[in-house]
Amino acid sequence: xxxxxxxxxxxxxxxxxxxxxxxxxxxxxxxxxxxxxxxxxxxxxxxxxxxxxxxxxxxxxxxxxxxxxxxxxxxxx
Amino acid sequence: xxxxxxxxxxxxxxxxxxxxxxxxxxxxxxxxxxxxxxxxxxxxxxxxxxxxxxxxxxxxxxxxxxxxxxxxxxxxxxxxxxxxxxxxxxxxxxxxxxxxxxxxxxxxxxxxxxxxxxxxxxxxxxxxxxxxxxxxxxxxxxxxxxxxxxxxxxxxxxxxxxxxxxxxxxxxxxxxxxxxxxxxxxxxxxxxxxxxxxxxxxxxxxxxxxxxxxxxxxxxxxxxxxxxx
Numbered sequence: 001x002x003x004x005x006x007x008x009x010x011x012x013x014x015x016x017x018x019x020x021x022x023x024x025x026x027x028x029x030x031x032x033x034x035x036x037x038x039x040x041x042x043x044x045x046x047x048x049x050x051x052x053x054x055x056x057x058x059x060x061x062x063x064x065x066x067x068x069x070x071x072x073x074x075x076x077x
Numbered sequence: 078x079x080x081x082x083x084x085x086x087x088x089x090x091x092x093x094x095x096x097x098x099x100x101x102x103x104x105x106x107x108x109x110x111x112x113x114x115x116x117x118x119x120x121x122x123x124x125x126x127x128x129x130x131x132x133x134x135x136x137x138x139x140x141x142x143x144x145x146x147x148x149x150x151x152x153x154x155x156x157x158x159x160x161x162x163x164x165x166x167x168x169x170x171x172x173x174x175x176x177x178x179x180x181x182x183x184x185x186x187x188x189x190x191x192x193x194x195x196x197x198x199x200x201x202x203x204x205x206x207x208x209x210x211x212x213x214x215x216x217x218x219x220x221x222x223x224x225x226x227x228x229x230x231x232x233x234x235x236x237x238x239x240x241x242x243x244x245x246x247x248x249x250x251x252x253x254x255x256x257x258x259x260x261x262x263x264x265x266x267x268x269x270x271x272x273x274x275x276x277x278x279x280x281x282x283x284x285x286x287x288x289x290x291x292x293x294x295x296x297x298x299x300x301x302x303x304x305x306x
Binding site for chain 2: 013014016017020063064066068069
């Protein structure tokens with residue numbers, strides 16, 4: 001079983017890297033660009049089990065994301 | 078030689094542990110003991126230091142992987158019993174990542190590693206860590222890429238209301254403003270304590286300010302901790 005955990009900054013957190021990418025895209029001529037936020041994802045494979053999703057949630061909350069500044073979202077692949 | 082011993086937790090990548098040991102031995106006049114991160118027992122815990130540098134490559138987020146070390150489990154247990162804990166630089170990042178301290182340290186606003194002198198206003202001179210500093214502004218060096226302190230509005234208000242902010246970046250004269258904020262930290266925050274005030278986290282390095290021919294405010298910092306032992 002593979003789960004994908006997406007992590008991105010919460011709304012309102014200033015991410016200079018996203019800002020720089022956004023500015024570059026604008027400079028490339030894509031003037032319709034409104035917002036851009038960078039994130040990351042992890043693909044985690046675990047053996048088939050009943051509480052698999054719960055475990056992934058715990059890993060995401062306790063390690064992969066920092067709840068002060070980041071959100072996470074889990075999807076089953 | 079005095080009998081008292083202070084523990085310094087060492088992770089793969091720590092690089093301020095030896096500077097810290099020298100500062101403690103010379104200016105706090107006690108022995109030091111390094112505790113490797115995979116020890117789940119800390120024998121000497123009158124005071125514990127978490128040094129600067131890196132830990133586990135600072136992969137994922139600076140300091141986060143260190144929070145799952147056996148030694149850190151013991152630090153968390155002892156911290157909750159009131160043992161004085163001081164985390165410097167990566168140590169501060171580790172303490173926020175394991176929730177012993179509020180907030181987090183994000184990438185510096187200018188996205189650069191900053192290695193510079195910094196002036197710090199002693200914002201709370203009643204804390205056990207700062208009450209003997211005897212100065213309103215001290216100068217400690219900073220060297221970090223992730224020192225941009227951030228906390229939610231609620232946490233920030235609590236930190237301010239409970240006088241948990243110990244150091245703020247400022248000018249030589251003590252002026253706190255955007256110009257004298259090297260990394261973008263909220264409210265120029267450079268060092269905070271927990272609510273119970275037995276845990277201090279700070280980005281600047283007092284252990285690098287003990288040189289005979291340079292600034293010596295670090296000596297004041299370590300001397301000031303004597304009464305905790």
